[in-house]
Amino acid sequence: MATNAMFAEIAALAGDPARSSMLHALMDGRALTTTMLSRVAGISPQTASGHLSRLTAVGLLSVEKQGRFHYHRLASASVARMLETMMQVAAELEPDRARLSTERGDAELRKARTCFDHFAGQLGVALADTLVAQGFVELNAEAGMVTEAGLTFLDAAGLDTRPLLSRRTGRQGGLLCRQCFDWSERRSHLGGGLGALICTHSMNNGWTRRLDGTRAVLITPKGEKIFREAFGLKINSRRCT
Incomplete structure (x- = not known):
């Protein structure tokens, strides 16, 4: 069973707006470079690299190096299911007026x-x-x-x-x-x-x-x-x- 500390760490990592944007971009199963993901999150490649290192260290992402490029992808289908479930909860808690627009x-x-x-x-x-x-x-x-x-x-x-x-x-x-x-x-x-x-x-x-x-x-x-x-x-x- 996951410890409370690990649960809290994963929740904190996934909850950051920039990291959340990058995780969502990877939910289609493809691998994207640091530069691509930095554009998605609206941050510099250097800042994105730091975020991606933290996500990889905890096991949410895997990374593959090809030449000078680092390609990142979700580490497993269970990570994608976690993100999809979080989106479900967010959709249920979202105000009705926001859903209409x-x-x-x-x-x-x-x-x-x-x-x-x-x-x-x-x-x-x-x-x-x-x-x-x-x-x-x-x-x-x-x-x-x-x-x-x-x-x-x-x-x-x-x-x-x-x-x-x-x-x-x-x-x-x-x-x-x-x-x-x-x-x-x-x-x-x-x-x-x-x-x-x-x-x-x-x-x-x-x-x-x-x-x-x-x-x-x-x-x-x-x-x-x-x-x-x-x-x-x-x-x-x-x-x-």
């Missing part, structure tokens, strides 16, 4: 975004709902399982299910997916291996693409067609259901 960027995040290595927002929740409703996924409070029908469906949709099958007999047994609570929808989307598989395949095959400077994701016309016809989602310019 939704900017365009916020609306895009709510429709579709990445949460570390999987989809979140309306797209993520809708995918979870339709896969469960069709019997392709079984979820409970702690974990989830892709059914045989689900594996057949994913194969037919062109997704490579071999990573899921390999995990089925590995240390994690049959726990192939899990729920991840969505701060904007107040419901669960799919995380774990299945969530990562759908997100990676969608990005690699032009179903979705990242929007520069944000975690928001654009669903392409090709993606709209596939999500509607293959997955059974109802997608329009404003909402996914």
Whole structure:
């Protein structure tokens, strides 16, 4: 169990505005340089370097050096889940009048975004709902399982299910997916291996693409067609259901 001291240290590190901005920028799973993150936080690269060193030392970030550049990323999916949960609490405590003044960027995040290595927002929740409703996924409070029908469906949709099958007999047994609570929808989307598989395949095959400077994701016309016809989602310019 985490000590109170460690809990307090993590909370203090994540609570600083500059460090919070940098952590949020890394929630899409990519690795960014110190200079990139300093721009996000609105601080100098030297100041950013000090903040990033502290985040790395406590284990919230990992760093990889390539030439003269240092690339930083979230250390694990659990760090991303912590940040997503903090955003959920912040959204619940935010005054109602502030919620009503939704900017365009916020609306895009709510429709579709990445949460570390999987989809979140309306797209993520809708995918979870339709896969469960069709019997392709079984979820409970702690974990989830892709059914045989689900594996057949994913194969037919062109997704490579071999990573899921390999995990089925590995240390994690049959726990192939899990729920991840969505701060904007107040419901669960799919995380774990299945969530990562759908997100990676969608990005690699032009179903979705990242929007520069944000975690928001654009669903392409090709993606709209596939999500509607293959997955059974109802997608329009404003909402996914």
